[in-house]
Structure formats: structure tokens, C-alpha cells
Amino acid sequence: MVQYIVAFPKIEDAKGIRNLLVKYGFPVAAVCVTGAQVLGQANGLDDGIVVCGYRLPDMLYYELYHCLPNHFDMLLIVSKNYFSEGIEAGVMSLPMPLKTYDLLRTLELMSEALLRKRKKWKLQQKKRDPEERKVIEDAKKLLMEHNHMTEEEAHRYIQKCSMDSGISMPETAQMVIDIMS
Helix, strand or coil: CCEEEEECCCHHHHHHHHHHHHHCCCCEEEEECCHHHHHHHHCCCCCEEEEECCEECCEEHHHHHHHCCCCEEEEEEECHHHHCCCCCCCCEEEECCCCHHHHHHHHHHHHHHHHHHHHHHHHHHHCCCHHHHHHHHHHHHHHHHHHCCCHHHHHHHHHHHHHHHCCCHHHHHHHHHHHHC
């Protein structure tokens, strides 16, 4: 299930969007007022969508977007003035004043796209040959022994490093083995 993080500089605005999303069945994992809070929450989730405004107290939306884990998308809710400046590539946006239907439909479409991406990624995982699976398992064992991680934590660590660096999980796992052995 896709998780949502709502982030606006005014907590009342963030709670208003959260209440609207929850009312229509969207699971909101967190309400934040700073980019640092968003990043902290995002790192604890598998994937999701950040719904935010243009400016947070500690960063602008595009700075936040570039710091988010690769498995997160962003929906920017912004005044029409900022549309003329252009929006960062890869960021979906909606103009203010916000229409409920537009918000809900856009989030539905983004969620479907994220679920398709997740499904495609899982299919790629299943296509791994036995050697690649063994390398990943060996790397997880090393992480579990040396860093006292659970198997799930070790897997997520390798997965996140892989996604952040843009290299495959088997290659990332091999680097873990090379470094820790």
C-alpha cells in the first residue's frame, strides 16, 4: 500500500490536507512542517508520495525532492505564480486554489504508477539467477553479523543503497561483501 506524507509550513494546512486524504481512504503516514521531518519519515517507509507546498522552513520543494529516497514521488501544491517559473522535472504539481477532485484523482494516478513501478521491480528481483541470489544472501548475512541487523533491515539497506546509487542489488551486495570481508 502506498503511504502518504503531508508537508506544509503551517500545521493547520498540513492537517487539513491530511484530513481530506484520510476521509477519502488515503493512508497518511505522517504530517510534517519541515523537510527534515519528511526525510526522517520517508527513510522509515518502503515507498510513498509526499504532498507538499513550495517552501518549507528548512528547504524548498526541489531540495526536498532531490533528498528523498528514489522510491518516493512528490505532489507539489503551489500558487499559480510559481507555475510560470517552471516545476522541477519529475514532480507532479497542482495549482492553488486546490480542487478536491483534482487532488484525489492526481494521487490515485500517482499511486497506480508507483504500484506498477513496485510490481516491475519485484518481477526483476524474481528473475535473478541463483548466483545473484546467493551474493545478496551472503551480503545480508554479513550485515546481520557485523551490524546486528535483522534480515529485513539488511535487505532494505542493500535495496536502498542500490536504489540511491543506481546500480543493481547483486552489484551492491558484492560491494558490501568486498568491503566487509
